[in-house]
Amino acid sequence: MINKNNKDIVTIENITDLNLKETLNCGQCFRWEETADGEFKGVVKNKVVTASMNGTTFILKGATNNDLVTVWADYFDTSRNYKKIQELLGDVHPTLKKAIAYAPGIRILKQEPWEALCSFIISQNNNIPRIKGIIKSLCELYGDKIDNENYSFPTPFKLIRAREADLEPIKSGFRAKYILDAVKKVGTGEVNFQQMKTMPLEEAREYLMQINGVGPKVADCVLLYGLQRLECFPIDVWMKRAMKTLFPDVEDYTEFGKYAGVAQQYIFHYSRMHPELFDEE
DNA sequence: GTCCAGGTTTTTA
């Protein structure tokens, strides 16, 4: 049910299983900031918005009704039944059930694939505050200005003439050449996201890994967060530890089924919030 | 000064 209250505040009623803090601070996205009043401000596709929840009412300030339909409802995956996914996953493993109960408001956002690719190239051997900082600088340097303080994520076209030295101000370090290889291959169409939507998973991973600086983990992140391949299960240092310590009886992530990627997000967040679980290794 | 961060590539044995 979509309501239009006035010209720049729009709402969606009856949204369950969406907690903005859990969803936007769980390491899947890097362009949202929490404001002093607990709202979240972010940029997607040239649109700036301030999001908040009031009970089960999802509130978007600074958006038109048209934006709501064409951008935000989709981005927040509002039509998917997460309750059902949680039930399916909870039955797979008791520890997973616990992780779900810890943060049941996590959703997998539908990010733009190019932004997900760049973001997770930048994420390698890096920490989340720095990843956010580098992405912000990249947007300010090469994105389109939206208003006084916000910039869009630069397209491959905007970056196509950039050289390594040009990226020096964003301080991405050794990752700059990887970003530029991605720019080149996506910009020329050598790598095409549309094709990846229907490729078998393993083929899509290999396809992405032709980009220099994209290994299995970054590829999985792009497929999960950018192309809605919810069966993808990115394994980073946290997930490695989590599988070993919390799921010693799980042979392989495919035991989590077609929503393994959603399971991964619950487990990742739960692990990051409970580092003491891994103290003795 | 040393260690580490949602990894990947390059070098070495």
Place this chain on the structure above:
DNA sequence: TAAAAACATGGA
């Protein structure tokens, strides 16, 4: 083939 080392940068 497999295991180290290197890779930029900044905060703890």
